[in-house]
Amino acid sequence: MQHTILYKNAATLLALVLFTGTAGAQKTTQAVPGNNKSHWVQMNTREQLEYTTTSRGDRIMDFSYAGYEGGGVKLPEVKVAARVYPVAGDNTPNIQKAIDSVAKLPLENGFRGAVVLAAGDFECMQTISIAHSGIVLRGSGIATRIRMTGAPHVAIRLEAPVQTRPMSSKVPVTDVYIPSGTDVMTVADDKEFTAGDLVVITKPVTPEWVQFMGMDRLVRDGKKQTWITGELSLERTVKTVRGNRITIDVPFTDNYDAAFTKPAVTVQKIVKTGGLQHAGVEDLLIDAPEQSVTISQGHHSAIRTRGLTDGWIRNVQIRNTVNSVGIGGRRITVADLDIRHTVPTVGAAKPADLSADGAQLLFNRCAIQGDNVFFLATGAKVSGPIVLLHCTFTGNGWIQPHQRWATGLLVDGCNVPDGGIDFMNRGEMGSGHGWAIGWAVAWNCRAKTYLNQQPPGAYNWVIGCVGLPQQRAMPFDKEPLLPEGIYDAHGAAVIPASLYLAQLKSRLGGQATEATGYTGTK
Known part of the structure; x- marks a missing residue:
């Protein structure tokens, strides 16, 4: 389905800041429903998206390419190839043996099969590794618990080296x-x-x-x-x-x-x-012991991907891991992930529950509950698009792109009631993280605070959001206050309700939003 993009010049909007400081606070208590429009992206009467450009032609990008198979593709249901039942002691060898056995099967339409863990507790003292394409590790819902024991380790890795x-x-x-x-x-x-x-x-x-x-x-x-x-x-x-x-x-x-x-x-x-393609983890619980540690101490983590293309994590519950999920690779969907902590980590340096270190990544309907964490952080030089869609993060934490010039992040319809969304210059923090993000968008979000700063030669946008804007100098400095990014329609939700879903529908049609798990979106 083709769509038309209409452009309007916006040289006069280069210095647009609708609400700042205490003025913003007066407008952030309640998002106003209705037909409020953004200056930067609008939907016309033909349901086509119109984009405002800067004087040099920059615009908010089309983020709809984030996700499995490049967005708008339903995650597959992979046939069972092996079943594993819990045993006493360390279950890692049994699970790994089943995965390695399935790895020897031929690929059929990109898949070898699913290794299904039965209901029950699987004590695991080592990492479970998926290093071949076409394999899915599937539990039987939350009745399947991977109980992490032994020395600190990552519960599941989907990793294989890539040669270029x-x-x-x-x-x-x-x-x-x-x-x-x-x-x-x-x-x-x-x-x-x-x-x-x-x-x-x-x-x-x-x-x-x-x-x-x-x-x-x-x-x-x-x-x-x-x-x-x-x-x-x-x-x-x-x-x-x-x-x-x-x-x-x-x-x-x-x-x-x-x-x-x-x-x-x-x-x-x-x-x-x-590398590996078409691999995933789904329908299980990963449970680690409580870890009141600093991030430099050994700790249990949940899932890591590297060298993965067209993969997914869905319907996974995670308890008490630190630096819980790290996603590297391309065209990956993380859906309906639930991470909870019963104790916070300690120290000034905070772990990242979601770490985005790849391109075309979609985090859809994820939930995190915990304190002293970065809910999402980005790695150095990461080029998106990366999308957080309809996620809820509670506790003392932040969505904060983290270091050394990541680009192309959308935080869409997310709720951070106790924490913040920060598009910022981290300065000397972390040995020179500096400008952490450019060309980022927060769209129709609700957060306690926003720190939206504008890098030289680039833009960051907070659009249709509710919460208190802040203005700060670079860390360790008292002045000067850094220039603010764009605040557009602050305190009043705009249409479309979801930028990602509207872009997806505009590019691929309504079936694409349905495949992502949404119907009747506008």
């Missing part, structure tokens, strides 16, 4: 400026590329850009801190090639300004082998 091989030379991008949220670039030589190619787009981290971002002056305890070095890269698939103009399958999460990218941004065709 270049298939062309690095071709320079010739655009003077590529706006964030667009999907087209111009290259010096189009002969290297055809539709369907996997490419890596690489942006050098130059001293000029680091200085422009104000990140060349980070000093802590008399020692210079390094924000980022090297390169920023993202992988995309070539959609079309017309002359020297290349269209990619997923929009850019960042802008590309030739004034700060010498040598030039480049595009290179690559081939990736290894």
